[in-house]
Amino acid sequence: MSRYTGPVCRLCKAEGVKLFLKGDRCFTEKCAITRGETKNKQRRGRPRAKMSEYGLRLREKQKLRRFYGMNEGQFRRMFGEASRMSGVTGHNFLQLLERRLDNIVYRMGLATSRSQARQLVLHGHFTVDGRKVDVPSYLIRAGAVVAVAENSKEVAIIRENAEVAASRMIPEWLEVNSERMEAKVLSIPMREQIDVPVNEQLVVEFYAR
Structure with missing residues (x-):
């Protein structure tokens, strides 16, 4: 389909x-x-x-x-x-579903929607534990660090999203560092932590x- x-x-x-x-x-x-x-x-x-x-x-x-x-x-x-x-x-x-890379980027507040997060990932703007990953369905494990690639931190749409990310609700299973544009997955979310x-x-x- x-x-x-x-x-x-x-x-x-x-x-x-x-x-x-x-x-x-x-x-x-x-x-x-x-x-x-x-x-x-x-x-x-x-x-x-x-x-x-x-x-x-x-x-x-x-x-x-x-x-x-x-x-x-x-x-x-x-x-x-x-x-x-x-x-x-x-x-x-x-x-x-929550562990998908595109969802993590959305939950970090660095994309306004999951479709935008998917596009940003496909364009190679994010790394996982320092390695560039451009597969939206890539599953993130507990303890991993998802970050904006160094040469992508000046991309206009990412900077705009990062500026307002602080005002968005961040799941408690994510630890976000807005200044460094990165997040650490503290744990795999429990059902009560998934607002679906x-x-x-x-x-x-x-x-x-």
């Missing part, structure tokens, strides 16, 4: 929840979900038909896949990896059907 290239706000409206695909716009009143909630309060419509069990699980899977900006093939392969690990499959899956608006068990049930 190819990557979706249309208006990302449509994806949020389709899932009925903020997926934070539009960067800073998602935190303003211009957000499609925020505008939609306002309009719904002003008008009444017919209730939607009850969703089937399959439909419920499909929507939850799509919501999670779109949240991290992955195509179906990548997503399914990572789920397969999570299912082979010991422990709770749903929690393993979320931890693998999904029920991962429904995703597990979708693939287990």
Whole structure:
């Protein structure tokens, strides 16, 4: 399946929840979900038909896949990896998704969205433990240091993002040094530390059907 290239706000409206695909716009009143909630309060419509069990699980899977900006093939392969690990499959899956390099860059505040983080990684602007890595799906281990490459610290978009990164919420499992433009992964995040608006068990049930 190819990557979706249309208006990302449509994806949020389709899932009925903020997926934070539009960067800073998602935190303003211009957000499609925020505008939609306002309009719904002003008008009444017919209730939607009850969703089937399959439909419920499909929507939850799509919501999670779109949240991290992955195509179906990548997503399914990572789920397969999570299912082979010991422990709770749903929690393993979320931890693998959070450990992706593009997600770490986004969580550091050096990109306004995961799609922008993916592009910055692909262009070779980041290093892991001092070695340049340009693979967005690269899995970061606990104790690793993700940093902006020395020759990329003057890139305009990275500097702009770094200036406002201090005002963004940084996960407690990351230790960010804004001046050096780097972050250390203190630990693999626990489920309660991952702010993803999904029920991962429904995703597990979708693939287990």
